[in-house]
Amino acid sequence: MSTQPLSQFETTKETTEETTKQKDVMRVESLTYTYPGAPKPSLHAIDLPIRRNKITALIGPSGCGKSTLLRAMNRIHDLYPGNHYEGRILLATPEGREMEDILEIKKENDLIRLRQRVGMIFQKPTPFPMTIFENVAYGLKLSGMKNKSDIEERVVTALQGSAIWKETKDRLHESAMGLSGGQQQRLCIARAVALKPEVLLFDEPTSALDPISTGAIEELIAELKKEVSIAIVTHNMQQASRLSDYTAFMYIGDLIEYNKTSKIFLNPDQKLTEDYITGRFG
Amino acid sequence: MNRLMLNKLILALSTASAVIGIGFLLWILTTLVVKGISSTHLSTFTHDLVDGGIRNLIVGQFTMALLATIIAVPLGLMAGIYLREYSQSPKLSATLRNLSDVMMSAPSIVIGVFVYALFVDPFGGYNGWAGSIALAIMMVPIIIGTTDNMLALVPQELREAGIALGGSKHKIILQIVLRAAKVGITTGILLSFARIIGETAPLLFTSANNQFFTMDMSGQFPSLTVSIYNLATYPDAASQDLAWAASFILTVIVLIINLGGRYLTRHKH
Numbered sequence: 052m053s054t055q056p057l058s059q060f061e062t063t064k065e066t067t068e069e070t071t072k073q074k075d076v077m078r079v080e081s082l083t084y085t086y087p088g089a090p091k092p093s094l095h096a097i098d099l100p101i102r103r104n105k106i107t108a109l110i111g112p113s114g115c116g117k118s119t120l121l122r123a124m125n126r127i128h129d130l131y132p133g134n135h136y137e138g139r140i141l142l143a144t145p146e147g148r149e150m151e152d153i154l155e156i157k158k159e160n161d162l163i164r165l166r167q168r169v170g171m172i173f174q175k176p177t178p179f180p181m182t183i184f185e186n187v188a189y190g191l192k193l194s195g196m197k198n199k200s201d202i203e204e205r206v207v208t209a210l211q212g213s214a215i216w217k218e219t220k221d222r223l224h225e226s227a228m229g230l231s232g233g234q235q236q237r238l239c240i241a242r243a244v245a246l247k248p249e250v251l252l253f254d255e256p257t258s259a260l261d262p263i264s265t266g267a268i269e270e271l272i273a274e275l276k277k278e279v280s281i282a283i284v285t286h287n288m289q290q291a292s293r294l295s296d297y298t299a300f301m302y303i304g305d306l307i308e309y310n311k312t313s314k315i316f317l318n319p320d321q322k323l324t325e326d327y328i329t330g331r332f333g
Numbered sequence: 334m335n336r337l338m339l340n341k342l343i344l345a346l347s348t349a350s351a352v353i354g355i356g357f358l359l360w361i362l363t364t365l366v367v368k369g370i371s372s373t374h375l376s377t378f379t380h381d382l383v384d385g386g387i388r389n390l391i392v393g394q395f396t397m398a399l400l401a402t403i404i405a406v407p408l409g410l411m412a413g414i415y416l417r418e419y420s421q422s423p424k425l426s427a428t429l430r431n432l433s434d435v436m437m438s439a440p441s442i443v444i445g446v447f448v449y450a451l452f453v454d455p456f457g458g459y460n461g462w463a464g465s466i467a468l469a470i471m472m473v474p475i476i477i478g479t480t481d482n483m484l485a486l487v488p489q490e491l492r493e494a495g496i497a498l499g500g501s502k503h504k505i506i507l508q509i510v511l512r513a514a515k516v517g518i519t520t521g522i523l524l525s526f527a528r529i530i531g532e533t534a535p536l537l538f539t540s541a542n543n544q545f546f547t548m549d550m551s552g553q554f555p556s557l558t559v560s561i562y563n564l565a566t567y568p569d570a571a572s573q574d575l576a577w578a579a580s581f582i583l584t585v586i587v588l589i590i591n592l593g594g595r596y597l598t599r600h601k602h
Contacts, residue, residue, distance in 0.1 A: 130492070159501060170498070173490050177491050
């Protein structure tokens with residue numbers, strides 16, 4: 052790909068010792084994406100950085116492509132063959148000095164490794180039909196962890212870190228299907244966190260939950276950004292403004308505006324963004 | 334005729350049809366229970382057909398049905414998984430689904446003839462293996478259908494969640510999707526077992542029947558249903574009584590398996 056990245060998102064390799072890590076953990080560059088069999092692309096030349104240890108919100112009306120963009124970032128689209136990517140999605144290497152293009156990944160094993168580094172939480176809670184403990188241990192076992200006490204330690208830490216330890220510590224070996232919707236969603240977050248990912252993608256994680264569970268999840272997400280960089284798709288404008296540091300507004304497959312959340316919500320550059328934020332459409 | 338009259342007429346007609354339908358069913362069941370119980374003795378279960386019991390027949394019927402299950406379950410499961418999880422071509426899957434449905438409604442006697450031509454005639458005579466194969470052929474499309482339908486009920490998000498955690502497709506199917514559909518698939522297998530355990534036509538000229546106790550499947554093999562078919566047409570009262578007893582016991586067996594299946598579905602968690 053010879054596409055030139057937009058200069059405003061460009062970060063050159065830092066040379067000083069203290070700031071060897073790139074400030075973007077992920078960078079989408081000129082991404083055009085077409086669904087299998089679709090005549091036209093659903094995303095048009097999107098440029099978007101995901102800042103390290105920040106929360107980036109993707110907002111926009113239904114069908115604007117925000118979920119499509121999110122689902123490109125861990126290449127879960129590839130579950131359904133026949134789709135087409137153009138452009139680059141750069142992901143910082145674990146050491147953080149360089150970036151690699153995840154769209155270059157061909158082998159299934161490398162895709163699996165990518166998904167361990169870039170986790171995803173879905174709209175509906177998706178607990179596996181197994182016990183609470185096994186749910187969190189499952190991803191660890193998939194990643195090749197064998198040692199039982201190591202797994203146990205990681206499971207407990209993940210449950211504690213996902214604010215669900217108190218509710219589950221006495222019923223770790225009961226089925227996860229017995230938890231409430233909000234608890235199930237926190238369990239799914241714990242499951243993703245257990246893998247110690249570099250990026251977590253949230254696809255409308257609270258739209259199926261009641262306000263109290265939503266509050267708990269939002270608190271958790273705000274807490275998680277100390278450890279991991281976060282991108283979140285949301286329909287809820289208050290959620291985007293409460294939670295995120297940066298906001299991207301999308302409309303029919305185009306990224307209209309990206310900036311600090313305060314700027315987007317208080318003084319957007321684009322008329323379209325302002326109309327959406329103020330509820331004039333969408 | 335005004336609409337109130339019409340309403341009453343239709344009500345009367347449909348009530349009458351219901352009463353006639355249920356009446357016949359009750360009649361059959363009562364006769365079966367009354368004649369069956371009076372003809373069933375302890376010796377019915379302890380003696381083989383040659384001595385006026387059905388011990389060898391029950392063992393034979395179950396042996397063939399279990400072997401059929403062992404053949405049909407992996408085939409049906411894998412075909413169902415292919416159809417729902419792997420097939421990329423909607424046309425091909427639609428064709429395969431239709432074929433499987435046609436197979437499900439194929440007359441069982443036709444399956445019997447087919448197996449006769451392939452596994453009885455060339456091997457020099459009736460044998461238990463052929464009986465099992467005929468039953469397995471009946472079972473496969475039922476299991477394909479249930480597996481396909483039960484997998485369709487597993488939400489797509491569950492597969493995506495597994496993939497997003499770093500699973501490969503086959504691991505997610507085996508460890509998560511199948512587990513989520515386990516109860517439905519097990520019930521389907523149980524019901525298909527109940528369906529084939531009472532089949533006569535596919536066994537008539539494949540396993541045929543045997544009066545003696547045997548576990549040798551390369552020869553004629555004892556069958557409960559074929560025996561009922563034979564015994565019921567004999568003129569002597571003893572044979573006919575045994576046919577009633579066998580029918581009664583077969584009905585009870587099928588009923589128990591069916592109830593077991595329903596119980597499983599109701600108590601999913």
